Amino acid sequence: MENSSQKSDNNRIIHWLKNSITARMFTIGVLTLILLIPLFMVQELIKERSERQKSVVTEINDKWGDAVIINGPILKLPYRSYREKQITNAQKEVTTETIEELKFLYFFPEQLDIASVIDPMIKKRGLYQTTVYKSEIKVSGNFSPVNIQETEIAEDNILWEKAKIIFNISNLKGVNDQMNISMAGSSYNFTSRFEEVQPPLQKQQGLFLMESKTIRSRDLPLNKDIPFKMDLSVNGSSEISFIPIGKTTVATLKSDWKTNSFTGSFLPYNEHKITETGFNAKWKILDINRPFPQSFINHLPDLTPYAFGVNFMIPVDEYQQSERATKYGILVIGLTFLLFFLIQTLSKIPIHPFQYLMIGLGLIMFYTLLISISEHSSFLKAYLIAGISVILMISLYSKSILNRWKFPMFIGLSLFALYSFVYVIIQLESYALLTGSIGLFFILAIVMFISRKIDWNNY
Incomplete structure (x- = not known):
């Protein structure tokens, strides 16, 4: 049961x-x-x-050259600075010693003109692909006479004979030709000073420091405007951008790439910037449009957040x-x-x-x-x-x-x-x-x- x-x-x-x-x-x-x-x-x-x-795209970009960010040219002017230091000896006697230090002033150009023609291409590895490019860049403009009075530094302490031009770029590997700048008709070559500069300037968000030889006194902006001109040939990948350090910065970027996007803090002002054959973008940026001055004392801050440019990334989604x-x-x-x-x-x-x-x-x-x-x-x-x-x-x-x-x-x-x-x-x-x-x-x-x-x- x-x-x-x-x-x-x-x-x-x-x-x-x-x-x-x-x-x-x-x-x-x-x-x-x-x-x-x-x-x-x-x-x-x-x-x-x-x-x-x-990871594959990063590897391809690393071998060809990373994204390019350009900041320069900048006038680097050394000056003597003095400070007092108190020293106590064995007999507990206090003496004051004056110590001399070498510091720097940095002046941006009055006018900065950038004209670049960019030739992008696609690099493939297996299933993956990325965009790389060759760029021809012409940088010109002028430095206005340096106003030392605004810096509150005694003019006797300025070392004019040691003035140099510095140039920051994010992609040293992609530079194809010797970099030099022409100032008032004189040419000055740039060399990498990465290991010799102070820590704040060694590397700013991927920017490496290039420094010229000492500028001749006749080529310095003492009492007149000094024009300058640079020609750059740089390989890069994904993106190219510039920091608007001129009091007036005018830039023109041309390319036959059709799937670009404009990046950064500033957009082109021309209406017909994108065409069926590519793009022709123009920027005009004034010093009042950006939140930093035309000169700095002792060190340059990181200005990469204020860069503008073009992104060539393939829209892989x-x-x-x-x-x-x-x-x-x-x-x-x-x-x-x-x-x-x-x-x-x-x-x-x-x-x-x-x-x-x-x-x-x-x-x-x-x-x-x-x-x-x-x-x-x-x-x-x-x-x-x-x-x-x-x-x-x-x-x-x-x-x-x-x-x-x-x-x-x-x-x-x-x-x-x-x-x-x-x-x-x-x-x-x-x-x-x-x-x-x-x-x-x-x-x-x-x-x-x-x-x-x-x-x-x-x-």
Whole structure:
């Protein structure tokens, strides 16, 4: 009797598990949570491939030459500074000693004109590519007469005979020709002074210091404007930018690159800067437009945050879009399981938890196909191939489960609409939240309309 009663209880439990809506919903919920594990693994795979892409691009850029930032030319004027130091001897007698120190003044140009022609090209390694370029840069302008009175330093302490011109550049490796500056007709070569300058000037946000020989007194801006001129040939990658140190800085950048973006604190002022054949951008920046003066005492601050220029980076966003797609993975899995749950509940067709698991793994395969195909093609093509493949696979598999074509066709159309909805959200930026909210509202409304026919008494 006890065995018969135990068997009866077991049969009731099995019958409840098979037919109870609550048990079915609980099972689907557990399977959904389990599928978060492979979905998380796919997200980690995308991050790993993205980091690999960044490391390869960095390696290519490092060999060719990094992004170029230019700051100069700047007049470096040494002066004597004195301070008193008290010394106590063995007899505790205090004496005062005057110590002489060598410090520097830095003066920016009155006028700074920059004209650059940039020739970008694409470098590839395996699946990855980046933008490098060759640039021809002409820098000209003039230094106005130095006003020592404004510095409150005695003119007798100024060492005019040791004045030099300094030039900061971020990419020494990319310099193709000897750097020199012509001042009032005289030419001065630059040499790297990286190891000999004071710590604040050794490296400012990647800027290396170049220094000229001593400037002749006739070429110094003592009581008249002194013109200067420089010609640079520099290789770089990704970006080129300039720091507007002139009291008036005028710059013109030309290139046949079509997918550029202008970066930095200042944008070009000309309207038709981008054309079908490239771009021709012009800047005019005054000293009142930037928050730093025309001269500094003792050291130069980091001025790279005020640079302006052009970015030539290739808009590689396949990994970003794939990562955004995986964030909607739980939505796709949940809505697909909900669709099969409604069909199972309304049609009374049994669906085994293993079959739900196979459907969920098929949905996960969409993301692995997406990331692998997008590395060899565009994101749109990869999305179409992966989406169509998974939709066909799940539709055909559901035919074997549901035994008729009506439901598989409905499932295929629903998945097509769902993947299309996710793709639209991924492409949108400003309206992604609005579109997603409206779409989810309509999906919820449809589910509420369909679920009203379910007999919830069968719990």
